[in-house]
Amino acid sequence: MKTVSAIYHQGPSLLEEELQWIEASKKDPSAFGKLYQKYYTDIFRYIWKRTTDEELTATLVSDVFVKAIQGISKYTYQGVPFSAWLHQIARNELNLYYRSTAKNRSVVIETDQLKDVMTDIEEDDKEEQLQKLISGLSELDQEELELLEMRYFEKRSFKEVSDILNIKEGNAKVKMHRVMQKLKTIILKK
């Protein structure tokens, strides 16, 4: 499975530049503008895929960056990229939002992504099976769904997934494997 996120897996020079922006933002919040420009669409996409509401997404993204500016002094680079730190804030904002409202959580999927899942669980990718997979998604718990979304629907690497979920990479792999087994069981049961 192709999992490339250029913005996440950036080279040393870009990383160095980013760290300079972060340090500057700690002294002067208006210096955060460059980070805002760089990550806005990435965070927007992440939230939109879980809300499918453009206006709501814009509000939540705004909340994410407000919190990021307020918390930037606490951020120090210790192997977890700035992008993952922003995604962690976005994840918290989404959780807060869904806890405080009665709205259903949205999931955006494409047929090809569903077929990738079916291939990996060694099941037929006919439409009937895909429908079973779709209905099986609601049987996953929140973290399981997030793992599946990030790995299969957003094509993120295990490193990135583990950084966002704040778990170890090996743990993310084990959990992902269990999710796939669970989905297979659900599909076979239906």
Next chain:
Amino acid sequence: MKKLDIHRNIQEPTSEAMKEHMNFDEVLKRSKINQSSTPKSGSKSWWWIGGSGVALSIVAIWFLINQKNASTPNYESQSIEMKSIVEIKPLDIPDVLSLEISVPDVVSTTMNNHEQSNSTDTDQKPISKVVYLEPKLVSSIPFVFDDQFNLEEQYQQFEELSIYKNMSFMPIDKAQQSMLKLSWDSVTFHKSNKEQYYLILYKMGQGVICPVSPVFEEDHFVEALKAYNKNK
């Protein structure tokens, strides 16, 4: 988990459409306003204020309940209404013989033992007298323990309960009532140092302590009362 709204093959907004929502100045402004701890106009900030209020209320209620518990029964602090062994104050009795005559039959065994072990002891130590537990009537108990647990045999080990049959157990904590209906591997009956009776309910090697009051259902209460009146 909440119900999911699954959207298949929908077009996500273009990068241009996303960027239309960008407004760094507003974000910067909001971050400064929020840093000065002014509640923001969104519903979430009010949720936090509400949450803090609820937390304070919970602390206040907890405090009041604790105050109340100081006078209401619980496992540790129950005023031992069922306290059944009382201490007889030292009596001014000239010899052991007169004591044997003056005390009820129930105590005589204790007295004899005392005489045998320490016939020359002139100290006047407190002597325990068994006072049987006065039966307490309850309308009905919604659970019955399996006979295999031999609870009757177990509670009859306690002198103050030894005269009773068909005794039932009422949990001190009503929340534990439903727990007693579950199927247990074994059940044992005990009394704490503070005179509180309790059951230990065992399942798969794990035990749950359930403080109880000995009670009698209507069918067995009269019989228990007769036994009590006869022996008190």
